[in-house]
Amino acid sequence: MAKEAIMEYPDGHVVKIKACDVTLGQINNKFSCATPNCNVKMFLVNAGDIERAYFRSEDHPHHISLQCTKLSMQQYWEK
Numbered sequence: 001m002a003k004e005a006i007m008e009y010p011d012g013h014v015v016k017i018k019a020c021d022v023t024l025g026q027i028n029n030k031f032s033c034a035t036p037n038c039n040v041k042m043f044l045v046n047a048g049d050i051e052r053a054y055f056r057s058e059d060h061p062h063h064i065s066l067q068c069t070k071l072s073m074q075q076y077w078e079k
Contacts (some may be wrong), residue, residue: 001054005042019053029056031055
């Protein structure tokens with residue numbers, strides 16, 4: 001479970017965002033893995049709950065490296 005992801009706005013610009021900072025108006029935006037060069041699609045889980053919100057990948061085996069998972073777990077435990 002990742003606490004951060006890359007969010008793409010409808011106009012095409014992208015930002016790194018924390019799951020707890022996603023607003024209800026942004027939940028339909030596109031999200032991808034926060035690891036550079038990893039474009040795995042991510043989904044927001046527990047939207048609207050800043051304590052429990054996180055991102056989950058659509059297809060875990062397609063991350064570019066184990067660093068994606070390690071980074072996600074590190075972010076989770078540093079909370």
